[in-house]
Amino acid sequence: xxxxxxxxxxLGDFQLKNINLNIEDNEYFVILGPTGTGKTVILExxxxxxxxxxxxxxxxxRNVTTEYPxxxxxxxxxxxxxxxxxxTVQENIIFALKLKHTATTVMKQKxxxxxxxxxxxxxxxxxxxxxxxxxxxxxxxxxxLVAEPExxxxxxxxxxxxxxxxxxxxxxxKNIHGQIKTTTIHITHDFNEALVLADRVGVMFNGEIVxxxxxxxxxxxxRSQFVAEFVGMDNIFSGxxxxxxxxxxxxxxxxxxHVVSNLIGxxxxxxxxxxxxIAEDKLFSSAQNTLPARIAEIIPRGPVFKVVLDAGISLVAxxxxxxxxxxxxxxxxxxxxxxxxxxxxxF
Amino acid sequence: xxxxxxxxLLVLFILILFGFVFSALANIxxxxxxxxxxxxxxxxxxxxxxxxxxxxxxxxxxCIVFAIPVAYGLERFSFPGRKxxxxxxxxxxxxxxxxxxxxxxxxxxxxxxxxxxxxxxxxFIFSVNGIILAQFFIITPYMVRVxxxxxxxxxxxxxxxxxxxxxxxxxxxxxxxxxxAKNGIIAGLVISWARAIGEFGxxxxxxxxxxxVTETLPVALFLNMSIGNLEMAMASATCLIIISLIxxxxxxxxxxxxxxxxxxx
Numbered sequence: 001x002x003x004x005x006x007x008x009x010x011l012g013d014f015q016l017k018n019i020n021l022n023i024e025d026n027e028y029f030v031i032l033g034p035t036g037t038g039k040t041v042i043l044e045x046x047x048x049x050x051x052x053x054x055x056x057x058x059x060x061x062r063n064v065t066t067e068y069p070x071x072x073x074x075x076x077x078x079x080x081x082x083x084x085x086x087x088t089v090q091e092n093i094i095f096a097l098k099l100k101h102t103a104t105t106v107m108k109q110k111x112x113x114x115x116x117x118x119x120x121x122x123x124x125x126x127x128x129x130x131x132x133x134x135x136x137x138x139x140x141x142x143x144x145l146v147a148e149p150e151x152x153x154x155x156x157x158x159x160x161x162x163x164x165x166x167x168x169x170x171x172x173x174k175n176i177h178g179q180i181k182t183t184t185i186h187i188t189h190d191f192n193e194a195l196v197l198a199d200r201v202g203v204m205f206n207g208e209i210v211x212x213x214x215x216x217x218x219x220x221x222x223r224s225q226f227v228a229e230f231v232g233m234d235n236i237f238s239g240x241x242x243x244x245x246x247x248x249x250x251x252x253x254x255x256x257x258h259v260v261s262n263l264i265g266x267x268x269x270x271x272x273x274x275x276x277x278i279a280e281d282k283l284f285s286s287a288q289n290t291l292p293a294r295i296a297e298i299i300p301r302g303p304v305f306k307v308v309l310d311a312g313i314s315l316v317a318x319x320x321x322x323x324x325x326x327x328x329x330x331x332x333x334x335x336x337x338x339x340x341x342x343x344x345x346x347f
Numbered sequence: 348x349x350x351x352x353x354x355x356l357l358v359l360f361i362l363i364l365f366g367f368v369f370s371a372l373a374n375i376x377x378x379x380x381x382x383x384x385x386x387x388x389x390x391x392x393x394x395x396x397x398x399x400x401x402x403x404x405x406x407x408x409x410c411i412v413f414a415i416p417v418a419y420g421l422e423r424f425s426f427p428g429r430k431x432x433x434x435x436x437x438x439x440x441x442x443x444x445x446x447x448x449x450x451x452x453x454x455x456x457x458x459x460x461x462x463x464x465x466x467x468x469x470x471f472i473f474s475v476n477g478i479i480l481a482q483f484f485i486i487t488p489y490m491v492r493v494x495x496x497x498x499x500x501x502x503x504x505x506x507x508x509x510x511x512x513x514x515x516x517x518x519x520x521x522x523x524x525x526x527x528a529k530n531g532i533i534a535g536l537v538i539s540w541a542r543a544i545g546e547f548g549x550x551x552x553x554x555x556x557x558x559x560v561t562e563t564l565p566v567a568l569f570l571n572m573s574i575g576n577l578e579m580a581m582a583s584a585t586c587l588i589i590i591s592l593i594x595x596x597x598x599x600x601x602x603x604x605x606x607x608x609x610x611x612x
Contacts, residue, residue: 044507047507047511048510048511049507068510068515069507069510069511070510070511070512070513070514070515072511074511075511076507076508076511078504078508082502082504082505082508084505084509084523085527086526086527095509095512096512096513099512099513099514099518100513143512144511144512147512147513149511
């Protein structure tokens with residue numbers, strides 16, 4: 001369990017203001033926010049790199065606010081890995097075990113377990129500079145996990161990876177957390193990571209946590225303009241993913257949505273409201289999802305309008321005033337909702 | 348056409364400077380080497396070489412003992428007056444060595460502090476200790492500077508990760524930062540040692556120039572020049588040139604190696 005009470009920290013460029021968080025045992029908590037809002041500082045305060053100006057840090061019913069990092073039992077993984085360049089992969093991983101004078105047999109066993117879990121058995125004799133980004137990140141995670149930390153802190157662990165590696169590693173993070181269940185805080189600016197990984201999400205802006213909740217809550221009911229604009233996911237549904245001759249569909253109630261995914265069975269799908277096109281006639285285009293719909297409501301949202309569509313499921317589209325005028329859109333009108341397969345996130 | 352002229356000018360300047368430096372050095376080495384065997388056989392040069400090696404190694408050793416913790420402390424810890432301390436420690440870098448010498452002479456010769464040390468057997472004035480003291484005073488700021496830039500190139504987050512893995516501050520320092528600073532430390536050692544062995548002005552003020560007592564290689568050069576013994580003077584000079592060539596060579600090799608992963612992005 002991690003508890004932050006009224007944390008304030010001023011580092012000049014970055015500030016934390018009145019941070020209050022309760023993270024449960026075994027929870028995977030994602031802090032989501034744009035770059036430069038002080039997300040890393042939260043982790044560094046929890047880990048003990050900085051002492052907060054005000055407030056308290058509790059780990060599993062221990063007040064660790066004034067404790068040194070070395071006595072907090074925390075695993076820390078940075079975006080840029082921070083592997084010790086003068087040590088081999090193996091020496092990096094067993095670093096913590098050696099410090100604790102672990103018996104050689106136990107050390108071997110733990111090393112083997114963690115390298116198997118992260119598929120890095122072949123890298124042990126190499127030096128960090130010779131590894132790819134994805135490999136370095138695995139080693140970095142192994143080094144943190146092998147010490148069996150009470151809490152795992154991940155600072156943008158996927159941001160420096162290429163898209164493919166990122167997707168693979170993201171899934172693996174999910175599986176690993178499913179197995180070892182260490183309480184985890186994961187920091188990111190990518191809402192997709194939050195959707196896939198998070199039990200709960202905390203949205204951060206300007207050094208403050210502005211909203212905490214399940215991914216669905218945060219994405220569907222953003223409590224502020226900022227959260228709404230930042231996450232921008234009005235359309236989230238649960239459904240069943242079915243493979244029909246190599247083509248994947250998600251069935252949501254009466255509607256069938258064309259998707260790209262490796263998952264199967266019960267899934268959730270999400271897409272942004274600005275990805276939906278409203279058409280008067282059925283479009284013949286590259287977009288594979290074309291649903292007949294009736295306009296239920298038109299709600300002004302800042303400079304644009306939120307159009308709620310009834311297509312058997314309730315869809316939200318975001319369009320401009322000019323588009324509404326030109327097409328004479330009004331509640332009750334029958335239209336087509338069009339969106340691309342690749343705009344749909346499946347998780 | 349204009350580019351050609353520009354290139355020609357560059358080549359010209361390079362040639363002039365190179366010719367100037369090279370001929371000055373080559374001339375002295377050429378003449379020095381001729382009488383080298385004979386000079387080296389002389390008791391005086393042998394004494395000078397031995398004394399130079401002894402004092403320079405001793406002062407470099409003491410220098411590194413101070414420079415590592417000072418550079419690390421100034422680079423990694425913030426305390427009130429840190430900048431001021433850094434600036435004052437840098438002052439000997441820009442002072443003429445003679446001024447440093449006078450300062451040391453006055454501190455250790457005329458104050459109660461200096462007299463107290465002398466009474467307890469630590470005499471610096473007109474003694475070999477004085478040479479070591481002068482060399483230490485001159486080279487330590489260089490060493491601190493080199494080490495500060497080496498340490499600032501090592502990401503502090505490496506140490507921080509080490510601490511989350513269970514290291515105390517001391518352990519994180521000697522298991523992570525110290526090995527990563529190895530090349531910088533070696534480079535600093537070589538360049539400081541080369542400066543120590545060539546140190547003249549400051550040591551002259553503190554330890555004097557007494558034949559066969561405080562006669563290091565530069566002092567031998569000075570004394571023999573002043574009595575017109577060119578052969579011995581050039582032998583000392585050649586020894587010093589060879590030493591500086593070797594250290595420059597080592598510095599280039601070691602200083603050129605950097606492990607990119609340890610550098611801040």
